[in-house]
Amino acid sequence: MKLVIDNARLLDPAQGIDRVTNIYIQKDVVVALDSAPEGFEAQRRIDASGRLVIPGVVDLAARTREPGQEHKATIASETRAAASAGITTLVCPPDTNPPVDSPAEVELITRRAKQACGVRVHALGALTAGLAGEQLAEMAALKRAGVLGVSQALRPMSSHLLLRRAMEYAASHQLTVFLHPIDWSLNARGCVHEGPVGTRLGLPGSPEAAETAALGTILALSEQTGARVHLCRLSTARGAHMLARARHDGLPISADVAAHQLFLTDMDVADFNTLCHVVPPLRSQRDRDGLRQAVADGVISVICSDHQPHEADAKLAPFSHSLPGISSLETLLPLTLRLAQEGVLSEAEAIRRVTANPAAILGLPVGTLAPGHRADLCILDPEAVYTPDTRTWVSQGHNSPFFGWEFTGLVTHTLVAGRIIFEQNH
Amino acid sequence: MSEAIVSTRAIPAPGPLPSSLQFNEDGRLRHLLTIEGLSHALITEILDTAESFASMNAQAVKKVPLLRGKTVVNLFFEASTRTRTTFELAAKRLSADVLNINIATSAATKGESLLDTLRNLEAMYVDMFVVRHEASGAAHFIARHVAPHVSVLNAGDGRHAHPTQALLDMFTIRRHKPDFTRLRVAIVGDILHSRVARSQIHALNILNAGEIRVIAPQSLLPAHVETLGVHVYNDIRQGLRDVDVIIMLRLQRERMESGLLPSEHEFFQLYGLTRERLALAKPDCIVMHPGPANRGVEIDSRVADGPHSVILEQVTYGIAVRMAVMSMIMGGSVNP
Secondary structure, eight states, X not given: OEEEEEEEEEEEGGGTEEXXXXXXXXXXXXXXXXXXXXXXXXXXXXXXXXXXXXXXEEESOBOOOXXXXXXXXXXXXXXXXXXXXXXXXEEEOSOSSSOSOSHHHHHHHHHHHHHTTSOEEEEOEESBGGGOSSSBOOHHHHHHHTOSOEEOTTOOOSOHHHXXXXXXXXXHTTOOXXXXXXXXXXXXXXXXXXXXHHHHHTOOXXXXXHHHHXXXXXXXXXXXXXXXXXEOOOOOHHHHHHHXXXXXXXXXXXXXXXXXXXXXXXXXXXXXXXXXXOSSOXXXXXXXXXXXXXXXXXXXXXXXXXXXXXXXXXXXXXXXXXXXXXXXHHHHHHHHHHHHHTTSSOHHHHHHTTTHHHHHHHTXXXXXXXXXXXXXXXXXXXXXXXXXXXXXXXXXXXXXXXXXXXXXXXXXXXXXXXXEEEEOOO | OHHHHHHTOOOOOOOSOOOSTTBOTTSOBSOBOOSTTOOHHHHHHHHHHHHHHHHHHTSSOOOOOTTTTOEEEEEESSOOSHHHHHHHHHHHHTTOEEEEEEGGGSGGGGXXXXXXXXXXHHTTOOOEEEEEESSTTHHHHHHHHSOTTOEEEEEXXXXXXXXXXXXXXXXXXXXXXXXXXXXXXXXXXXXXXXXXXXXXXXXXXXXXXXXXXXXXXXXXXXTXXXXXXXXXXXXXXXXXXXXXXXXXXXXXXXXXXXXXOSOHHHXXXXXXXXXXXXXXXXXXXXXXXXXXXXXXXXXXXXXXXXXXXXXXXXXXXXXXXXXXXXXXXXXGGOOO
């Protein structure tokens, strides 16, 4: 298959490109920009006049709920949602049921993804057996099976000593360790940010120190062990500041933030809105602003969805009894674009945080459309204004606090390996 | 003197907009979930209505037909004797039919969801749920999901709110000290876990109380408690100085196990209300307690039973205040 995308405004931060051009695709790779290579005869043309083309979005954290919680969502349902939202690669945390702690689960996910719509699905392996935090998982076997890193997800480790050992072991297998900086003992039963709003609502609070204390431990162990660490879901301004200092001192540590943390605060929880029940919790305005600054400065280099689809019942309970998480694949790119629209950072830098940067952390040859690279991309109508609601929603999980928000920039096509896997039908 | 008090008043920090859930379109009370968002005028109206019921309760015939034909369900997911009993009496004196359901030993333990329990009860055409639940926000949740003809009265949700307790406390204070603007009120003890304290603080602020103090070690204070509009004292001797009202809170035994306090003994040593400490307050100070009191832990028996104590009055007035709230909430469809 030979395909050309004509007259597109290509925004590819990794190449430093922002210009109107033609993109020539042969088989699964981009073969040329601007003018056709010799003998290239397109079998299909997409006229992208007035459209924006960006590399396909790489989402560092999306729960597909498979295996184990197929009543919430499946790889098939969530890859469809991803494709509709311009996401071409997604990474699943290992906290499925059973957890991804042996090659069998990795193979199952890979097989299911092959049967699905075409979005690339990668798994992270468990850091400890059964994610129980007691004993190391067989990381070498997981690596051979294809995991892109290891993670303890949202489960506690039994001791700092075990965390140290796990990081050392991962380092000897060149596996990136994805860690959530949450001290579960300090977090206790906290389900909202510990602050004035939590105090008013009488909900147990998760203190800022639950993040900063864990971060201090991780930074110290990262330095001690030399493990390559990626921090998952920063939520506090002070945590971002600690990270900035550590990076300034040369620690090779990266971090991401969930898109919703850049737009919502604990005020949105008021009136016990269970759709805003997330882990780590939505924090103060000051934290939100600090996180935005850290994203703009590049201290936090990745924005991810932290997608967690739920069945309706999961949110139909008093706040602390409801299950945390937002169905957020479909708001990752819209919220990221909105950051640029609000002037937090340039459009190119915003796009970089959901394409080239996460690809680099995963070590995958995606996130750019330089000739020779995989033709994973998405085409947007940059002027289109729309409002997500239950009718337009694709994910099986309808638990989003962003229904009713107005977004500018609608995905019209998504391609993986040169194949159109999503096309908006007007 | 009163001017000095007004100038030291702690102003509550602006929070999220209070819930509009508890009012219907024409601004009348449909549910009572929290004190937050109630107006000065509405609280005054509730207290005034309660006055008329209080005098009635002292008469030989204690019943009025205001809620005849209505069904009130006491839905208690958490054990309670005093609160449930006063709600039951209040409903019966208004001539309602009352059903007591203790869910702690009921369907919820069989895996039935809260919503299922509600739907089943609704199907029996009840008119009001009086709800107590250990989760903050449970009453809001129920109010959001009940059928349009059903009202919800919060009888305590987690650490969040206990509005009728706060109202009966305001009623009791008003009986003794009608001018709130001149009052210094101290709330002593486990503020962190107390829905009563939160509701009292909101009510006192709405009624423009001169000064509200909370007195506790930091481990028993919620984060940023001062944003509720209170002054914080760690030392009871300073905190009780010249106050007009002392509200003691119950200290639960679990607090010692979770490392918030070393022992009941030390708590009583530092924060127990003794006659010596009471002497620091104004001579005509009243002492309150939402009950049940732990004598020798937060309060000395000689104070609990002493001349300043209005603890039993609180129980008596509880019935009148709950009658007032129930009749006002269901008043739209009732001809008195």
